[in-house]
Amino acid sequence: xxxxxxxxxxxxxxxxxxxxxxxxxxxxxxxxxxxxxxxxxxxxxxxxxxxxxxxxxxxxxxxxxxxxxxxxxxxxxxxxxxxxxxxxxxxxxxxxxxxxxxxxxxxxxxxxxxxxxxxxxxxxxxxxxxxxxxxxxxxxxxxxxxxxxxxxxxxxxx
Amino acid sequence: xxxxxxxxxxxxxxxxxxxxxxxxxxxxxxxxxxxxxxxxxxxxxxxxxxxxxxxxxxxxxxxxxxxxxxxxxxxxxxxxxxxxxxxxxxxxxxxxxxxxxxxxxxxxxxxx
Numbered sequence: 140x141x142x143x144x145x146x147x148x149x150x151x152x153x154x155x156x157x158x159x160x161x162x163x164x165x166x167x168x169x170x171x172x173x174x175x176x177x178x179x180x181x182x183x184x185x186x187x188x189x190x191x192x193x194x195x196x197x198x199x200x201x202x203x204x205x206x207x208x209x210x211x212x213x214x215x216x217x218x219x220x221x222x223x224x225x226x227x228x229x230x231x232x233x234x235x236x237x238x239x240x241x242x243x244x245x246x247x248x249x250x251x252x253x254x255x256x257x258x259x260x261x262x263x264x265x266x267x268x269x270x271x272x273x274x275x276x277x278x279x280x281x282x283x284x285x286x287x288x289x290x291x292x293x294x295x296x297x
Numbered sequence: 298x299x300x301x302x303x304x305x306x307x308x309x310x311x312x313x314x315x316x317x318x319x320x321x322x323x324x325x326x327x328x329x330x331x332x333x334x335x336x337x338x339x340x341x342x343x344x345x346x347x348x349x350x351x352x353x354x355x356x357x358x359x360x361x362x363x364x365x366x367x368x369x370x371x372x373x374x375x376x377x378x379x380x381x382x383x384x385x386x387x388x389x390x391x392x393x394x395x396x397x398x399x400x401x402x403x404x405x406x407x408x409x
Contacts, residue, residue, distance in 0.1 A: 154306040164384055165391030167391065173309060174312070176314040177314065181355035183353070184299050224325070225325035231326075231332055237332045237333075238327060240329035285298075291300075293301055296306070
């Protein structure tokens with residue numbers, strides 16, 4: 140017989156709560172207002188995945204200028220993450236495939252699971268202002284994705 | 298365009314509300330697999346592609362089967378941890394940062 144353990148708390152960390160406590164302890168009393176929505180748009184696949192071009196959007200950056208970027212996929216090796224908040228005491232980001240999975244996508248393309256991998260990668264900066272992300276950065280990224288005929292977007296925040 | 302997020306900060310992404318989330322319960326930094334572990338990266342990408350194909354309604358979260366370290370859960374607690382041991386240090390660093398910000402504001406102001 141198996142026994143089940145009743146869980147009364149989520150097993151995964153609450154980053155909203157942890158970061159609020161961390162910044163409060165650092166003297167920043169006002170909590171950050173995270174982007175919050177009750178609904179989300181949804182686009183079903185328009186054709187078989189095996190015919191789709193897949194692109195990756197990352198929060199890693201090439202220049203820390205707070206601007207979105209598009210670059211040839213070879214630039215993935217130059218992506219920087221120093222200025223982002225991630226578990227620097229637990230792991231490394233030395234392998235770009237651990238946050239922009241081009242090798243794994245190439246394998247999926249070779250196996251026929253997807254049609255192709257986009258020849259470019261897309262970067263969206265993490266900024267304080269939701270408005271900047273929504274009205275300036277996101278539309279720019281969408282424009283680049285459309286130029287490259289990307290059908291499926293994998294958005295990967297660090 | 299059909300979209301999916303692959304992410305490790307489940308609460309933040311679900312608060313934003315997205316079409317599809319593959320939640321990878323890893324320390325922040327390696328949402329698409331452990332560094333230099335091709336099999337792990339392929340597993341996570343395969344799960345994300347399955348999600349892209351199978352989800353039929355928005356705000357679908359799937360929990361990845363990937364496990365960071367079956368013998369140590371401590372990373373969850375250590376990230377951005379506030380303890381009696383570092384409380385004074387955090388307050389001091391925060392005060393330094395605020396003072397530096399105020400100085401920069403002052404300089405911008407006086408250079409106008």
